Amino acid sequence: MTTGEVKLIGAWASPFVMRPRIALNLKSVPYEFLQETFGSKSELLLKSNPAHKKIPVLLHADKPVCESNIIVEYIDETWSSSGPSVLPSHPYDRAMARFWAAYIDEKWFVSLRSFPKAQGEEETKAALAQLEEANAILEKAFIDCSKGKPFFNGDNIGYLDIALGCFLGWLRVTELTGGHKLLDEAKTPSLSKWAERFCNDPAVKPVMPETAKLAEFAKKIFAKPHA
Structure with missing residues (x-):
């Protein structure tokens, strides 16, 4: 699955949110950045990550992927033909x-x-x-x-x-x-x-x-x- 709308639930100041943002940039993947307000959690976030209720969450064709390093790996594998490989080959x-x-x-x-x-x-x-x-x-x-x-x-x-x-x-x-x-x-x-x-x-x-x-x-x- 390499097509479909890409959205990222996060906050500009979060280092963990920066991880998928950098990976998406490396792969030249356009995405919509959905900013969470500090001190509150949106309904979309709670619905997308009910286990931890934390950012970041990647929404790819409305399917959520959670946890920053897992998201980075997902981006690397999903858009493997675009941009440099994020994970080492060996x-x-x-x-x-x-x-x-x-x-x-x-x-x-x-x-x-x-x-x-x-x-x-x-x-x-x-x-x-x-x-x-x-x-x-x-x-x-x-x-x-x-x-x-x-x-x-x-x-x-x-x-x-x-x-x-x-x-x-x-x-x-x-x-x-x-x-x-x-x-x-x-x-x-x-x-x-x-x-x-x-x-x-x-x-x-x-x-x-x-x-x-x-x-x-x-x-x-x-x-x-x-x-």
């Missing part, structure tokens, strides 16, 4: 891409999210050390996966690039609010250069949120309630 490389994508969501992103929440000097130091360790692990993963090419996937943006790159907007906001350079050119030179290439790619640039706009949004959603 089974081992595909397995490694999926492994590191899981590491990013389960370990790295947790470290990134916990850093701005740290209280006091000692807790902040510990959170920063944990994030720097995770960055160092991903630096080595990039060197191993890219094999000297510009992206994790080689010459073109792929599955693992999307899995990590979708968080770069929020990483910049965390750097801005936390006052620390989290992708340090001295400590993670390969990742730092990769991040710049990724953000400037034509498939990414239109959907990467501006840091200032994202920072303002972050202030609203993380604002402490008044006593």
Whole structure:
């Protein structure tokens, strides 16, 4: 099934929604972006993803596909003849891409999210050390996966690039609010250069949120309630 109307239920600020948006751009698939309002869930979202009630949801010919990485794989397989392949062609490389994508969501992103929440000097130091360790692990993963090419996937943006790159907007906001350079050119030179290439790619640039706009949004959603 490669025909039919394509819609994406999501929100501009969500890194997980960015994943299918980048994949659709890479494959040159036109789609309608259905924006959810922060703090509420539309009837279409609840109907389309009754299990988790979360964005993103891809609607292809009115059939829903849920969970960001699953959607990316679906896009790659459905529009396999259009644009570059998102998943690596070799089974081992595909397995490694999926492994590191899981590491990013389960370990790295947790470290990134916990850093701005740290209280006091000692807790902040510990959170920063944990994030720097995770960055160092991903630096080595990039060197191993890219094999000297510009992206994790080689010459073109792929599955693992999307899995990590979708968080770069929020990483910049965390750097801005936390006052620390989290992708340090001295400590993670390969990742730092990769991040710049990724953000400037034509498939990414239109959907990467501006840091200032994202920072303002972050202030609203993380604002402490008044006593």
